[in-house]
Amino acid sequence: xxxxxxxxxxxxxxxxxxxxxxxxxxxxxxxxxxxxxxxxxxxxxxxxxxxxxxxxxxxxxxxxxxxxxxxxxxxxxxxxxxxxxxxxxxxxxxxxxxxxxxxxxxxxxxxxxxxxxxxxxxxxxxxxxxxxxxxxxxxxxxxxxxxxxxxxxxxxxxxxxxxxxxxxxxxxxxxxxxxxxxxxxxxxxxxxxxxxxxxx
Numbered sequence: 699x700x701x702x703x704x705x706x707x708x709x710x711x712x713x714x715x716x717x718x719x720x721x722x723x724x725x726x727x728x729x730x731x732x733x734x735x736x737x738x739x740x741x742x743x744x745x746x747x748x749x750x751x752x753x754x755x756x757x758x759x760x761x762x763x764x765x766x767x768x769x770x771x772x773x774x775x776x777x778x779x780x781x782x783x784x785x786x787x788x789x790x791x792x793x794x795x796x797x798x799x800x801x802x803x804x805x806x807x808x809x810x811x812x813x814x815x816x817x818x819x820x821x822x823x824x825x826x827x828x829x830x831x832x833x834x835x836x837x838x839x840x841x842x843x844x845x846x847x848x849x850x851x852x853x854x855x856x857x858x859x860x861x862x863x864x865x866x867x868x869x870x871x872x873x874x875x876x877x878x879x880x881x882x883x884x885x886x887x888x889x890x891x892x893x894x895x896x897x898x
Contacts, residue, residue: 727748745860750891753874779792789871826842842856
Protein backbone atom coordinates (compact mmCIF):
# COMPACT_ATOMS: atom_id res chain seq x y z
CA UNK A 699 0.00 0.00 0.00
CA UNK A 700 2.76 2.40 0.97
CA UNK A 701 4.66 1.59 -2.26
CA UNK A 702 1.53 2.43 -4.24
CA UNK A 703 1.14 5.79 -2.45
CA UNK A 704 4.82 6.67 -3.00
CA UNK A 705 4.59 5.72 -6.68
CA UNK A 706 1.43 7.82 -7.10
CA UNK A 707 3.06 10.81 -5.39
CA UNK A 708 6.14 10.49 -7.61
CA UNK A 709 3.97 10.32 -10.71
CA UNK A 710 2.04 13.41 -9.60
CA UNK A 711 5.26 15.34 -8.93
CA UNK A 712 6.59 14.38 -12.36
CA UNK A 713 3.33 15.50 -14.02
CA UNK A 714 3.49 18.87 -12.23
CA UNK A 715 7.14 19.28 -13.22
CA UNK A 716 6.43 18.50 -16.89
CA UNK A 717 3.39 20.79 -16.89
CA UNK A 718 5.38 23.61 -15.33
CA UNK A 719 8.22 23.15 -17.80
CA UNK A 720 5.79 23.29 -20.71
CA UNK A 721 4.03 26.38 -19.34
CA UNK A 722 7.35 28.16 -18.89
CA UNK A 723 8.72 27.19 -22.29
CA UNK A 724 9.24 30.10 -24.68
CA UNK A 725 7.10 29.96 -27.83
CA UNK A 726 8.93 29.65 -31.14
CA UNK A 727 7.91 29.99 -34.75
CA UNK A 728 6.85 26.52 -36.00
CA UNK A 729 9.63 24.90 -38.03
CA UNK A 730 7.37 24.38 -41.07
CA UNK A 731 6.48 28.09 -41.13
CA UNK A 732 9.70 29.75 -40.01
CA UNK A 733 11.57 29.94 -43.32
CA UNK A 734 8.85 31.99 -45.02
CA UNK A 735 8.46 34.46 -42.14
CA UNK A 736 12.23 34.81 -41.75
CA UNK A 737 12.53 35.51 -45.49
CA UNK A 738 9.86 38.21 -45.12
CA UNK A 739 11.78 39.85 -42.25
CA UNK A 740 14.94 39.78 -44.36
CA UNK A 741 13.17 41.32 -47.39
CA UNK A 742 11.58 44.20 -45.48
CA UNK A 743 14.63 44.58 -43.20
CA UNK A 744 12.41 44.86 -40.15
CA UNK A 745 11.07 42.56 -37.44
CA UNK A 746 7.95 40.54 -38.32
CA UNK A 747 5.60 38.51 -36.15
CA UNK A 748 5.30 34.79 -36.88
CA UNK A 749 2.10 33.15 -35.57
CA UNK A 750 2.24 29.88 -33.65
CA UNK A 751 -1.51 29.21 -33.91
CA UNK A 752 -4.11 29.76 -36.66
CA UNK A 753 -7.89 29.24 -36.71
CA UNK A 754 -8.93 25.87 -38.14
CA UNK A 755 -8.24 24.82 -40.88
CA UNK A 756 -5.55 27.41 -41.70
CA UNK A 757 -1.82 27.17 -41.23
CA UNK A 758 0.59 30.10 -41.63
CA UNK A 759 3.05 28.58 -44.08
CA UNK A 760 3.99 31.26 -46.59
CA UNK A 761 3.88 29.63 -50.01
CA UNK A 762 1.60 26.88 -48.68
CA UNK A 763 -1.89 25.78 -49.71
CA UNK A 764 -3.67 28.51 -47.71
CA UNK A 765 -1.61 31.51 -48.84
CA UNK A 766 -3.91 34.05 -50.49
CA UNK A 767 -1.86 37.27 -50.83
CA UNK A 768 1.85 37.92 -50.41
CA UNK A 769 2.58 41.55 -51.20
CA UNK A 770 5.46 43.88 -50.32
CA UNK A 771 5.18 47.55 -51.35
CA UNK A 772 8.01 49.94 -52.23
CA UNK A 773 7.82 51.46 -48.73
CA UNK A 774 8.40 47.95 -47.28
CA UNK A 775 4.85 47.66 -45.93
CA UNK A 776 3.50 44.15 -46.45
CA UNK A 777 0.32 42.09 -46.52
CA UNK A 778 0.39 38.34 -45.96
CA UNK A 779 -3.02 36.70 -46.18
CA UNK A 780 -4.29 33.16 -45.60
CA UNK A 781 -7.68 31.94 -46.83
CA UNK A 782 -9.79 28.80 -46.97
CA UNK A 783 -13.19 28.82 -48.71
CA UNK A 784 -14.41 25.66 -47.00
CA UNK A 785 -16.45 22.86 -48.55
CA UNK A 786 -20.10 22.93 -49.59
CA UNK A 787 -20.81 26.38 -48.23
CA UNK A 788 -19.14 25.82 -44.86
CA UNK A 789 -17.77 29.37 -45.01
CA UNK A 790 -14.51 31.27 -45.31
CA UNK A 791 -11.65 31.45 -42.85
CA UNK A 792 -9.53 34.49 -43.76
CA UNK A 793 -6.67 35.99 -41.75
CA UNK A 794 -4.46 38.94 -42.77
CA UNK A 795 -1.11 40.03 -41.34
CA UNK A 796 0.25 43.50 -42.11
CA UNK A 797 3.36 45.43 -41.18
CA UNK A 798 4.36 49.03 -41.78
CA UNK A 799 8.12 49.26 -41.10
CA UNK A 800 9.25 52.71 -40.01
CA UNK A 801 5.67 53.97 -39.68
CA UNK A 802 3.39 54.11 -36.66
CA UNK A 803 0.57 56.29 -38.06
CA UNK A 804 -2.63 54.57 -39.22
CA UNK A 805 -2.47 54.51 -43.05
CA UNK A 806 -5.18 55.93 -45.30
CA UNK A 807 -7.13 53.98 -47.91
CA UNK A 808 -8.83 55.24 -51.06
CA UNK A 809 -12.63 55.28 -51.08
CA UNK A 810 -15.16 55.38 -53.90
CA UNK A 811 -18.78 56.33 -53.23
CA UNK A 812 -21.44 56.20 -55.94
CA UNK A 813 -24.28 58.74 -55.61
CA UNK A 814 -26.53 58.16 -58.61
CA UNK A 815 -24.45 58.93 -61.69
CA UNK A 816 -21.86 60.78 -59.60
CA UNK A 817 -18.66 59.15 -58.30
CA UNK A 818 -17.07 60.66 -55.21
CA UNK A 819 -13.47 59.67 -54.54
CA UNK A 820 -11.64 60.30 -51.30
CA UNK A 821 -9.61 58.74 -48.51
CA UNK A 822 -10.36 57.34 -45.06
CA UNK A 823 -8.31 55.67 -42.30
CA UNK A 824 -7.66 52.04 -43.25
CA UNK A 825 -8.94 51.01 -39.82
CA UNK A 826 -11.14 52.91 -37.39
CA UNK A 827 -13.91 52.55 -34.79
CA UNK A 828 -11.71 51.27 -31.95
CA UNK A 829 -13.69 49.32 -29.37
CA UNK A 830 -11.43 47.13 -27.20
CA UNK A 831 -7.92 46.63 -25.84
CA UNK A 832 -6.27 43.23 -26.24
CA UNK A 833 -3.03 42.32 -24.50
CA UNK A 834 -0.51 39.64 -25.36
CA UNK A 835 3.09 38.99 -24.32
CA UNK A 836 4.83 42.38 -24.76
CA UNK A 837 1.95 43.59 -26.99
CA UNK A 838 -0.88 45.99 -26.24
CA UNK A 839 -3.25 46.01 -29.22
CA UNK A 840 -6.39 47.95 -30.10
CA UNK A 841 -9.33 46.19 -31.75
CA UNK A 842 -11.09 47.97 -34.65
CA UNK A 843 -14.55 47.29 -36.13
CA UNK A 844 -14.37 49.34 -39.35
CA UNK A 845 -11.64 48.34 -41.79
CA UNK A 846 -10.91 48.83 -45.48
CA UNK A 847 -9.48 47.00 -48.50
CA UNK A 848 -8.48 43.39 -47.79
CA UNK A 849 -9.48 43.88 -44.14
CA UNK A 850 -13.07 44.88 -44.93
CA UNK A 851 -15.66 42.94 -42.87
CA UNK A 852 -12.82 41.89 -40.54
CA UNK A 853 -12.09 42.55 -36.89
CA UNK A 854 -8.55 43.97 -36.77
CA UNK A 855 -5.96 44.25 -34.02
CA UNK A 856 -3.28 46.94 -34.37
CA UNK A 857 -0.23 47.61 -32.20
CA UNK A 858 3.11 49.39 -32.37
CA UNK A 859 6.54 47.95 -31.80
CA UNK A 860 9.35 50.47 -31.69
CA UNK A 861 8.99 52.53 -34.90
CA UNK A 862 6.57 50.25 -36.76
CA UNK A 863 2.86 49.45 -36.90
CA UNK A 864 1.53 45.87 -37.12
CA UNK A 865 -1.94 44.40 -37.62
CA UNK A 866 -3.68 41.04 -37.73
CA UNK A 867 -7.31 40.68 -38.79
CA UNK A 868 -9.91 37.97 -39.35
CA UNK A 869 -13.09 37.98 -41.44
CA UNK A 870 -16.39 37.84 -39.52
CA UNK A 871 -18.19 35.16 -41.56
CA UNK A 872 -19.36 31.56 -41.19
CA UNK A 873 -17.94 29.48 -39.51
CA UNK A 874 -16.57 32.32 -37.32
CA UNK A 875 -19.69 34.39 -37.75
CA UNK A 876 -19.67 36.70 -34.73
CA UNK A 877 -17.37 39.48 -33.54
CA UNK A 878 -17.06 37.66 -30.21
CA UNK A 879 -15.79 34.43 -31.79
CA UNK A 880 -13.40 36.28 -34.10
CA UNK A 881 -12.03 38.41 -31.27
CA UNK A 882 -11.41 35.22 -29.26
CA UNK A 883 -9.42 33.83 -32.21
CA UNK A 884 -7.46 37.07 -32.50
CA UNK A 885 -6.65 37.01 -28.77
CA UNK A 886 -5.25 33.50 -29.20
CA UNK A 887 -3.30 34.58 -32.29
CA UNK A 888 -1.86 37.58 -30.48
CA UNK A 889 -0.80 35.48 -27.49
CA UNK A 890 1.15 33.13 -29.77
CA UNK A 891 3.02 35.69 -31.90
CA UNK A 892 6.80 35.33 -32.05
CA UNK A 893 9.02 38.23 -33.12
CA UNK A 894 11.55 37.39 -35.83
CA UNK A 895 14.32 39.89 -36.57
CA UNK A 896 16.06 40.24 -39.96
CA UNK A 897 19.27 38.28 -40.33
CA UNK A 898 22.27 39.90 -41.96
